[in-house]
Structures are given as structure tokens and as C-alpha cells.
Amino acid sequence: MGRLIVISNRVSVPSAAGAAGAQGGLAVALNSALRQQGGIWFGWSGQETAEFTGHLDMQRNADVTTATIDLEPQDVEEYYNGYANRTLWPLFHYRIDLTEYDRNFGEGYERVNERFADAVFPLIESEDLVWVHDYHLLPLGSMLRARGIGNRMGLFLHTPWPPTRLLTSLPFHERLVASMLEYDVIGLQTTEWLESFLHYVQKEMGLKVNLDNSIEYNGRRVVARAFPIGIDYAEFQEAACGDVAREACQRLKASVRGRKILIGVDRLDYSKGLGERFESFSRFLADHPEMAGNAVLLQIAPPSRGDVASYQQIREDLERKTGHINGAHADVDFVPIRYVNRGYPRAELAGFYRAAEIGLVTPLRDGMNLVAKEYVAAQDPDDPGVLILSQFAGSALQLKDALLVNPHSVEHVAETIKRALDMPLAERKRRHARLLESVREQDVLHWLEQFVQVLANNERDAGMPPHDQAA
Ligand code: GDG
Numbered sequence: 524m525g526r527l528i529v530i531s532n533r534v535s536v537p538s539a540a541g542a543a544g545a546q547g548g549l550a551v552a553l554n555s556a557l558r559q560q561g562g563i564w565f566g567w568s569g570q571e572t573a574e575f576t577g578h579l580d581m582q583r584n585a586d587v588t589t590a591t592i593d594l595e596p597q598d599v600e601e602y603y604n605g606y607a608n609r610t611l612w613p614l615f616h617y618r619i620d621l622t623e624y625d626r627n628f629g630e631g632y633e634r635v636n637e638r639f640a641d642a643v644f645p646l647i648e649s650e651d652l653v654w655v656h657d658y659h660l661l662p663l664g665s666m667l668r669a670r671g672i673g674n675r676m677g678l679f680l681h682t683p684w685p686p687t688r689l690l691t692s693l694p695f696h697e698r699l700v701a702s703m704l705e706y707d708v709i710g711l712q713t714t715e716w717l718e719s720f721l722h723y724v725q726k727e728m729g730l731k732v733n734l735d736n737s738i739e740y741n742g743r744r745v746v747a748r749a750f751p752i753g754i755d756y757a758e759f760q761e762a763a764c765g766d767v768a769r770e771a772c773q774r775l776k777a778s779v780r781g782r783k784i785l786i787g788v789d790r791l792d793y794s795k796g797l798g799e800r801f802e803s804f805s806r807f808l809a810d811h812p813e814m815a816g817n818a819v820l821l822q823i824a825p826p827s828r829g830d831v832a833s834y835q836q837i838r839e840d841l842e843r844k845t846g847h848i849n850g851a852h853a854d855v856d857f858v859p860i861r862y863v864n865r866g867y868p869r870a871e872l873a874g875f876y877r878a879a880e881i882g883l884v885t886p887l888r889d890g891m892n893l894v895a896k897e898y899v900a901a902q903d904p905d906d907p908g909v910l911i912l913s914q915f916a917g918s919a920l921q922l923k924d925a926l927l928v929n930p931h932s933v934e935h936v937a938e939t940i941k942r943a944l945d946m947p948l949a950e951r952k953r954r955h956a957r958l959l960e961s962v963r964e965q966d967v968l969h970w971l972e973q974f975v976q977v978l979a980n981n982e983r984d985a986g987m988p989p990h991d992q993a994a
Contacts (some may be wrong), residue, residue: 601631771874803936
């Protein structure tokens with residue numbers, strides 16, 4: 524099998540000293556694949572430069588080679604803050620009310636994708652497998668093809684794929700999707716988004732979709748498939764059982780003095796349904812005065828994309844809402860919502876999950892949602908907490924033994940909180956055992972292997988021409 528060339532907006536550079544402690548499961552898994560198979564992880568450094576030079580900063584850390592470029596402020600504004608996070612992100616999360624269509628964003632997006640293509644092109648050797656990640660880089664594959672790259676190339680989209688009727692509100696949507704069909708493999712998180720994608724290519728582009736969900740396009744066959752991403756189960760469980768997690772767990776438990784803990788952990792993003800979650804908790808407190816004073820919601824929400832107005836707005840809304848709810852339900856020695864705008868090391872996070880009787884994961888729309896899986900992995904199997912999970916998270920298709928809720932229904936979520944707190948130990952254990960099996964078996968390594976296998980599997984055997992022989 525050839526080397527892997529991983530391309531994503533940002534690159535997570537492994538540190539020689541204990542990479543696993545600082546990085547998320549995806550970065551750890553990609554790094555270990557790069558270490559095993561050899562290859563390069565390419566992307567934006569996160570740094571700005573006054574004038575774009577295309578200079579590649581190549582580094583080798585912990586046996587992984589990374590290559591990064593700096594971008595101009597205008598690139599960051601139009602490509603990253605603009606088209607990626609003010610156009611595609613809200614649209615792909617069904618929020619056309621927040622979706623901004625600006626010609627400059629579209630131009631910046633194409634320009635940066637071309638810059639990525641120019642910079643990574645000389646790094647790609649003939650047998651390499653090229654694996655592009657996420658909505659920032661949808662047209663990159665077509666730009667590499669235009670530069671003569673005939674390698675197997677795959678795209679994995681971490682977000683949902685929106686319904687055709689929403690997607691068609693995007694100017695030049697046909698061009699964007701057509702550019703994606705230059706990949707050999709298109710991976711979506713779930714069958715729901717896969718069906719939505721196939722619906723678009725059939726209805727809007729009139730393309731033929733085979734029984735195995737592959738798409739006939741310009742005499743080639745493009746494989747479209749669901750690859751549900753998982754967590755690094757082994758790493759997370761180990762963290763959950765370590766000293767740092769134990770101390771974090773004890774610290775949190777001691778601070779609530781016997782009260783029940785509900786935990787939410789999310790990037791501060793409007794797709795995560797934090798406002799609705801707070802309202803639901805408030806309704807629960809109002810409906811169950813006997814429980815008010817006995818349950819605390821810990822919401823960890825590190826800020827993200829702070830340069831984008833809708834993110835500033837959600838932050839203000841949540842601050843107001845928290846103040847309002849706490850004002851209504853707090854007592855001299857008790858505050859019901861602990862709303863924390865900062866991140867914690869992964870091992871501490873694992874301890875907080877373990878301390879919580881309820882994992883409250885209620886996004887309005889989410890490609891997968893790894894927090895739900897981390898919560899399950901961190902539990903004590905002999906006395907596990909209950910996962911309350913939005914039916915609109917991709918992970919709900921796998922985690923069927925969670926208590927699934929409609930996050931828009933404050934009443935439903937409030938009742939489900941009560942049900943979770945009353946759940947007998949036997950039922951908690953039964954549900955948790957089944958959830959754990961799914962989280963353990965469909966972990967990030969499984970996801971990675973599945974994707975790379977399909978990516979590496981040249982379709983010649985199936986009687987279709989590979990890309991470089993296509994008409
Ligand atoms: C996108 C898609 C898809 C959060 N706070 C802290 C912290 N986190 C970590 C969590 C988890 C990760 O961030 C968040 O992952 P999610 O899956 O929940 O959500 P997104 O960031 O929106 O990710 C999503 C994912 O890509 C993967 O494909 O599942 O649907 O939107 O790992 O633990 N980590 C640390 N401290 C924090 O305070 N260390």
C-alpha cells in the first residue's frame with residue numbers, strides 16, 4: 524500500500540512527548556496511520572503572513588512528517604471565516620437562516636484550495652493515497668486532477684450532508700458537487716447523509732447510482748459510502764482509569780456535595796443546541812421542585828470561531844440565558860448551571876464524564892458527535908451514567924441504547940432528564956453494556972482502516988477503468 528497524504532484545513536503536529544495526552548482521537552489515529560504507512564500531513568499552519576509565498580514548512584515530529592503553509596489575512600477572512608464557516612458550515616447544519624452567500628467568500632475559497640493544490644502537488648508520489656478531510660477542501664481533489672494527479676483520492680466529510688432542497692440554495696452548488704466527484708471515494712458519517720448526497724447527484728445531476736451506491740460519472744465509478752467515525756477507545760478508557768481522571772472526578776464530585784451531575788462538553792457552536800439544552804434543564808428544575816437544588820449541569824464550552832458574528836451572538840445569548848436561569852433557581856449555596864468557557868486536558872475531561880450521572884448531548888444537527896462516545900467510554904461499567912442523546916446527531920444511528928430525544932422539545936428533554944435520574948441500576952448497566960460494545964468495536968482505528976482499505980482498493984477488478992485511464 525502506498526504512503527498516505529492526509530490533507531486537512533489544520534494539521535495537528537504530534538509532540539514528541541506524549542502526543543496522546545494533548546490531541547484528540549482523530550489526530551492520534553491519523554498520526555499513528557501516518558507513522559505505520561509513512562506519508563505526510565499537509566494543511567494550513569494557522570499562521571498568517573502579509574503576502575502568500577507558498578513556502579512549505581516541513582517538520583518531522585514523533586515519526587510523522589507534517590507540511591504546512593501560512594495564509595494571507597484575506598485568505599483567512601474569505602476562505603476560513605467566510606465560505607467555510609459562514610456559508611458551508613451553517614448550510615450543512617440546515618441553518619440557511621445563518622448562511623451567508625458572498626461572492627468574495629466563494630472566490631477566496633477557490634483561491635485557497637488552488638493554493639493548497641499548488642503547495643501539496645510536489646509532495647505527492649505516484650503510488651500515494653491522497654485523503655482529503657472536510658468541508659473546507661471539497662474542490663481540492665478536482666484541482667489536483669487538473670494538475671495531473673492520477674492517484675487514488677478520497678474525501679471524508681465530517682459534517683452532515685444537507686437535504687437537496689437546502690443545498691440548491693447555494694449559488695454554484697452544481698459546480699461544487701461536480702468537483703467532489705473527481706475523488707474516487709466520498710465518505711460520509713452516516714447512511715442518512717449518504718442518502719442525501721446520492722439524492723442530490725441523482726436528482727440534480729441526473730447521474731446513475733448503482734446498487735452498491737457507487738456513482739457513474741464521466742466513465743468512472745465514484746464510491747460513496749458511510750464510514751461512521753469513532754473515538755480512540757483504548758486511549759480514552761486508559762485515560763479515564765488514570766490518576767489525572769480519578770482526581771478530576773473526585774474534585775468535581777466533592778464540589779457538588781452529593782448532588783447529581785449532568786455534563787455537556789461542546790465547542791461553543793450554534794449547532795450544538797446549548798441554548799435549548801439550558802432551557803430544558805431549567806424546565807426540569809421548574810417541573811420537579813423536589814429535585815431542584817439536587818442537580819447541577821456542568822457545561823464545558825471552549826469558544827470557537829470567535830471572528831464569526833454568529834458565534835459571538837451565540838456566546839452572548841448563552842451568557843444571558845445562564846444568568847437568567849441561575850438567577851431564577853440558585854440558592855445561597857447552590858448554582859444550577861456551571862457554564863465554563865475553557866478547555867480541559869483530555870484526561871481531566873474523562874474524569875468529569877465519569878463523575879456525571881447524565882451525559883447530555885443534544886445537538887440540533889451533528890455529523891457524528893464524539894462526545895457521546897467519550898461519555899460512554901469513560902463510565903464505570905458497574906455504576907454507569909445515562910447518555911441522553913439527540914436524535915439529530917449522526918451517532919444516534921449507532922447509539923440506540925441511549926435515551927434519544929428531540930432537542931427542540933424542551934418538555935421531552937426535561938422529562939428524559941427525570942427518567943434518566945430515576946433509572947434503576949440494572950437498566951443503566953444493560954444499556955451501557957450495549958453502548959460500550961458499539962463504541963469499542965467501531966472505534967477510530969476501525970474507521971480509519973475501513974476508509975483506507977476502500978481508498979486503496981483499486982477498482983480495476985470491478986471492470987471499471989481507474990481514474991487515469993478514464994475518458
Ligand atoms: C466535527 C463534527 C464529528 C471539547 N471540549 C474539550 C475537548 N473537546 C473535544 C471533545 C471531542 C471533540 O472536542 C469534539 O468532537 P465532536 O464530534 O463532538 O464535535 P466537532 O468539534 O463539531 O467535530 C462532528 C467530528 O468532527 C469528528 O468527525 O463527530 O460531528 O462536527 O473529542 O472531547 N477536548 C479537550 N478539552 C475540552 O475542553 N481536551
